[in-house]
Amino acid sequence: MSLVPQIESQASADFTAPAQAGAERDRQKSLMLRAWIISGLFFMAVPGTLLGFSNLIAISAHHGLSALPAAWTEGHGHAQMFGWIGSFILGIGFYSQPARGKSVLRIPLTCFVLWTSGVAMRWAANIYGWHWRVLFVVSATAELLALLLFLSAATHHKLPAGDQTTSAKRRIELWMISVFLGTAGLLAGLGLNLLECLRLTLVGTSESFPHTLDQRYLVILGWGFLGPTVWGFSARWLPTFLGIARPRERVFQSALLIDVAGLVAALCGFVPLATVLFTCAAIAIVFALRLPEQPHGEANVQGIHPSFPVFIRLAYVWLVVAAGLSVWAALADQHGGIWGASRHALTVGFAATMVFSIGPRILPHFGGVYSLYSKRLMLFSLLFLQCGCALRVSSEPLAYEGFSMGAWKVLPISATLELAGVLLFAVNLAMTFARGQAFLAVNIAQQDNAA
Numbered sequence: 001m002s003l004v005p006q007i008e009s010q011a012s013a014d015f016t017a018p019a020q021a022g023a024e025r026d027r028q029k030s031l032m033l034r035a036w037i038i039s040g041l042f043f044m045a046v047p048g049t050l051l052g053f054s055n056l057i058a059i060s061a062h063h064g065l066s067a068l069p070a071a072w073t074e075g076h077g078h079a080q081m082f083g084w085i086g087s088f089i090l091g092i093g094f095y096s097q098p099a100r101g102k103s104v105l106r107i108p109l110t111c112f113v114l115w116t117s118g119v120a121m122r123w124a125a126n127i128y129g130w131h132w133r134v135l136f137v138v139s140a141t142a143e144l145l146a147l148l149l150f151l152s153a154a155t156h157h158k159l160p161a162g163d164q165t166t167s168a169k170r171r172i173e174l175w176m177i178s179v180f181l182g183t184a185g186l187l188a189g190l191g192l193n194l195l196e197c198l199r200l201t202l203v204g205t206s207e208s209f210p211h212t213l214d215q216r217y218l219v220i221l222g223w224g225f226l227g228p229t230v231w232g233f234s235a236r237w238l239p240t241f242l243g244i245a246r247p248r249e250r251v252f253q254s255a256l257l258i259d260v261a262g263l264v265a266a267l268c269g270f271v272p273l274a275t276v277l278f279t280c281a282a283i284a285i286v287f288a289l290r291l292p293e294q295p296h297g298e299a300n301v302q303g304i305h306p307s308f309p310v311f312i313r314l315a316y317v318w319l320v321v322a323a324g325l326s327v328w329a330a331l332a333d334q335h336g337g338i339w340g341a342s343r344h345a346l347t348v349g350f351a352a353t354m355v356f357s358i359g360p361r362i363l364p365h366f367g368g369v370y371s372l373y374s375k376r377l378m379l380f381s382l383l384f385l386q387c388g389c390a391l392r393v394s395s396e397p398l399a400y401e402g403f404s405m406g407a408w409k410v411l412p413i414s415a416t417l418e419l420a421g422v423l424l425f426a427v428n429l430a431m432t433f434a435r436g437q438a439f440l441a442v443n444i445a446q447q448d449n450a451a
């Protein structure tokens with residue numbers, strides 16, 4: 001009997017077994033990412049946007065913030081910043097980490113449970129006040145532990161032996177430095193959150209942060225976490241997606257240094273100086289990413305709406321607007337309207353527009369699905385978001401600061417438009433994962449047949 005068929009059969013088995021194991025790991029990572037995305041969509045739509053919508057309706061009806069508990073506003077912001085954007089970033093971060101062995105789901109699943117339960121408990125404590133002293137500390141501890149586990153998992157990955165020598169000689173890329181800075185900002189924000197929750201538990205009289213501390217906390221989250229993180233991912237993805245040249249490294253480095261200087265100035269109480277520095281950083285990052293320049297090639301809009309490059313650039317216009325409004329707010333804000341418009345331009349105009357634009361481009365693929373459910377829904381979600389944000393940012397200073405009583409009637413319209421945009425985005429992604437063709441499952445089936 002010839003041994004050739006047996007040898008070929010054994011070689012085929014030796015080859016296909018690792019391939020099947022690798023495909024199964026990829027499938028598990030994609031399913032875990034889907035869980036992060038679905039959780040983020042829930043926090044975005046229900047505790048985040050719906051609560052923000054009801055808050056704004058109440059504010060408009062009473063022509064001011066006095067009728068609205070501060071805890072409700074903080075609950076809305078916490079759900080948006082951590083429940084939505086934080087979940088997306090952690091999900092993509094875990095997906096990007098190499099996973100080996102049987103523990104591919106253990107740490108991500110633990111972090112997912114800690115993070116989502118922490119955000120949910122914080123929302124319940126802010127809105128309902130039920131055992132808020134306990135829930136504040138437990139939720140803040142759970143969120144901080146989840147991030148520490150994520151960082152531990154990221155630092156313990158080892159490259160294959162053949163790559164270690166090459167990697168040791170390779171410097172850290174600039175986009176990674178920006179993301180590291182954003183992660184440090186998130187860690188600082190969660191640490192401050194835990195300390196203040198402990199203080200409120202011991203001596204606090206209400207389930208809301210003091211105004212001065214809350215302002216500094218928001219600066220850390222906005223310009224310490226959100227800004228550098230999005231800038232880093234932009235530097236990584238936009239040259240390919242928009243067909244533009246790689247970022248200008250020295251200008252990008254300068255933008256990061258100016259942003260850090262602004263953070264230090266803000267935390268030390270030099271708010272006007274900090275806002276000027278943030279404006280300089282925002283303008284510098286636009287030129288560092290070469291967004292005003294003509295692309296050298298065609299934008300990669302396969303599977304998404306072709307208006308994608310327009311909205312990416314529009315998001316960075318909102319970033320500059322947010323920074324400019326903060327300068328005005330530091331000099332002239334009396335009732336919170338200008339500060340509110342600045343934060344809205346940053347979180348919705350900039351961050352949400354980036355998520356609504358890049359999310360449909362990368363999340364279906366990362367989640368193991370061939371293509372986005374609907375390009376038209378993507379376009380309409382972005383259009384509604386832009387119209388709502390423009391109305392909100394333009395009318396909020398006029399209404400809150402007493403420049404125009406008619407502006408109060410515009411705020412509910414802006415909230416309705418933004419809510420429509422958010423719901424369309426959530427439906428589009430949910431339908432993408434529910435009805436999309438899963439290419440990972442197809443690949444696994446093909447490998448099984450080949451084996």
